[in-house]
Amino acid sequence: MTIRGKAHKYGDNVNTDAIIPARYLNTTDPQELGAHCMEDIDSDFVSRVRPGDIIVGGQNFGCGSSREHAPIAIKAAGVSCVIAKTFARIFYRNAINIGLPILECPEAVDGVSGGDEAEVDLDDGRIASLSSGREFQAKPFPAFMQEIIAAGGLINYARRRVGM
Amino acid sequence: MGQTITQKILAAHCGRQSVEPGELISAKVDLVLGNDITAPIAIQEFEKIGAPRVFDPEKIALVPDHSTPNKDIKSAQLVKAMRDFAHKHGITNFFEIGRMGIEHTLIPDEGLVVPGDLVIGADSHTCTYGALGAFSTGVGSTDMAAAMALGEVWLKVPEAIKFIYYGKLRPWVGGKDLILYTIGRIGVDGALYRSMEFTGETIQQLPMSGRFTMCNMAIEAGGKNGIIAPDETTMDYVEQRAKHPWHIYESDPDAQYKDVVEIDCRQIEPQVAFPHLPENVRPISQVGEVKVDQAFIGSCTNGRIEDLREAAAVLKGRKVHRDVRLIIIPGTQEIFLQAVREGLMEIFIQAGGAVSTPTCGPCLGGHMGVLAESERAISTTNRNFVGRMGHVKSEVYLAGPAVAAASAVLGRIASPEELQR
Numbered sequence: 062m063t064i065r066g067k068a069h070k071y072g073d074n075v076n077t078d079a080i081i082p083a084r085y086l087n088t089t090d091p092q093e094l095g096a097h098c099m100e101d102i103d104s105d106f107v108s109r110v111r112p113g114d115i116i117v118g119g120q121n122f123g124c125g126s127s128r129e130h131a132p133i134a135i136k137a138a139g140v141s142c143v144i145a146k147t148f149a150r151i152f153y154r155n156a157i158n159i160g161l162p163i164l165e166c167p168e169a170v171d172g173v174s175g176g177d178e179a180e181v182d183l184d185d186g187r188i189a190s191l192s193s194g195r196e197f198q199a200k201p202f203p204a205f206m207q208e209i210i211a212a213g214g215l216i217n218y219a220r221r222r223v224g225m
Numbered sequence: 226m227g228q229t230i231t232q233k234i235l236a237a238h239c240g241r242q243s244v245e246p247g248e249l250i251s252a253k254v255d256l257v258l259g260n261d262i263t264a265p266i267a268i269q270e271f272e273k274i275g276a277p278r279v280f281d282p283e284k285i286a287l288v289p290d291h292s293t294p295n296k297d298i299k300s301a302q303l304v305k306a307m308r309d310f311a312h313k314h315g316i317t318n319f320f321e322i323g324r325m326g327i328e329h330t331l332i333p334d335e336g337l338v339v340p341g342d343l344v345i346g347a348d349s350h351t352c353t354y355g356a357l358g359a360f361s362t363g364v365g366s367t368d369m370a371a372a373m374a375l376g377e378v379w380l381k382v383p384e385a386i387k388f389i390y391y392g393k394l395r396p397w398v399g400g401k402d403l404i405l406y407t408i409g410r411i412g413v414d415g416a417l418y419r420s421m422e423f424t425g426e427t428i429q430q431l432p433m434s435g436r437f438t439m440c441n442m443a444i445e446a447g448g449k450n451g452i453i454a455p456d457e458t459t460m461d462y463v464e465q466r467a468k469h470p471w472h473i474y475e476s477d478p479d480a481q482y483k484d485v486v487e488i489d490c491r492q493i494e495p496q497v498a499f500p501h502l503p504e505n506v507r508p509i510s511q512v513g514e515v516k517v518d519q520a521f522i523g524s525c526t527n528g529r530i531e532d533l534r535e536a537a538a539v540l541k542g543r544k545v546h547r548d549v550r551l552i553i554i555p556g557t558q559e560i561f562l563q564a565v566r567e568g569l570m571e572i573f574i575q576a577g578g579a580v581s582t583p584t585c586g587p588c589l590g591g592h593m594g595v596l597a598e599s600e601r602a603i604s605t606t607n608r609n610f611v612g613r614m615g616h617v618k619s620e621v622y623l624a625g626p627a628v629a630a631a632s633a634v635l636g637r638i639a640s641p642e643e644l645q646r
Contacts (some may be wrong), residue, residue, distance in 0.1 A: 082590070082612055083590050086292075087296075089265050089266050121417060121447060124414070124447065126349045127348050127351075127365055129266055130266075147414065149414075149447060150418050150447070154365055158368060159367055203249055206249075209379075216274055219274045219370070222374075222375055223275065
């Protein structure tokens with residue numbers, strides 16, 4: 062699958078309190094969570110973001126709490142994938158488990174500017190900045206994770222395991 | 226090739242003799258944990274899986290602690306969903322208000338985790354229980370849902386970093402200072418995806434409370450787990466509480482480490498992490514003049530009886546500064562009662578502090594002490610991200626209980642030694 066959208070760029074250590082502040086954790090509704098995505102570090106993100114857009118982060122993206130509300134908010138805001146140099150481990154798991162595509166690619170993070178039009182091929186991990194014409198290659202997922210992604214997330218994977 | 230304690234526990238839970246770093250395994254869990262923020266999503270996802278019942282109702286713990294006592298109607302609905310789910314599936318380890326505690330203080334105190342266990346919790350600070358020589362790590366709600374159905378979790382076997390602490394600790398220096406110092410040294414992603422193994426003579430001298438505090442904050446360095454091999458101190462704690470049998474593991478002498486970090490503890494002062502990352506650490510002597518509006522003592526990091534005793538030792542016979550609000554929250558109802566019996570609560574209240582039933586509230590800016598614009602808190606919690614305890618323009622400084630208590634008295638971040646001069 063190929064996705065295309067505008068890049069929204071952030072620095073290192075974007076934490077889950079920044080992605081979705083705790084004051085909104087009294088709901089599990091994706092739309093409500095999406096409406097407050099990035100609020101404390103980028104107050105007009107929600108008004109700028111368009112369906113299919115891409116978040117580009119630095120090192121340790123998604124550090125902090127285990128709240129799955131963070132990838133849920135990003136997905137519900139319309140973001141199609143997150144590219145970062147590295148991801149914090151719980152965010153990494155959560156994104157895979159709920160089916161939010163994520164890609165580790167330090168070169169792309171350095172090579173894509175905020176506002177660039179970017180294209181990502183989720184099947185082979187190829188990332189292209191249409192604005193600069195440069196191309197990058199993300200690391201592939203291990204086979205086991207590809208199985209979860211192919212099943213459409215951990216819940217579908219678990220459904221098969223319990224024989225539903 | 227030798228195995229680390231973490232490798233041994235993971236191998237034992239997937240029926241293997243050994244596992245290698247980087248391998249993906251499916252491991253059996255001894256306990257699955259969730260709170261009132263993460264469990265409601267896990268319950269929704271569990272229903273989607275369609276399993277008729279949970280894998281083992283004795284191996285699930287549900288602790289409503291983040292927004293409790295319920296701070297608003299929406300939070301009350303979330304807690305109700307947990308309570309209903311616990312009833313439906315016969316989950317006895319659901320801890321109701323008045324009989325509960327902050328999950329990571331409560332669960333080990335209740336003996337629900339023992340050495341050698343494999344625990345996952347839908348809360349990042351689940352890594353706390355590594356202090357007992359268990360493998361314990363934070364996951365998300367969907368992981369919790371799948372584990373409640375299958376009794377298993379997928380894990381990548383982590384590489385390990387060995388930390389060796391040596392030398393005698395100075396007065397007012399404890400587990401919080403050691404872990405803040407360590408994070409200051411390696412950074413907030415210094416242990417990303419890795420196991421942090423805490424060893425050395427200083428750790429052997431550290432009480433369980435300080436060990437829990439250290440493992441609790443492994444996640445603030447990006448760590449997958451923090452772990453300390455069981456010793457006499459561990460077993461004194463475990464033997465009087467354990468609800469199921471334990472297994473003692475320790476790292477082989479020839480275990481492989483990605484890195485070995487030696488830390489001379491003799492010169493470590495009380496530490497303070499400045500906004501807005503736990504790695505922005507300074508020794509108390511280098512803090513300068515930083516006025517505070519609020520001091521908070523509590524949380525899964527520092528809400529144990531030893532922490533309260535330390536705070537009381539500083540606050541006894543003193544008054545909280547007129548410009549400061551001091552909030553003290555014991556980690557569990559048991560600790561609360563113990564603090565009453567020891568007269569600590571009287572010291573806190575006479576000093577002008579507020580005390581409450583256990584809750585995570587202030588730590589995540591939820592309730593019970595939210596900060597206004599431009600306000601500043603000294604806090605014994607674990608995170609000082611932008612807006613963590615309230616307004617996006619408020620500030621959080623992290624420290625241990627003694628520094629928080631001394632700061633409450635002096636109205637600025639200060640060492641307890643200043644009060645003794």
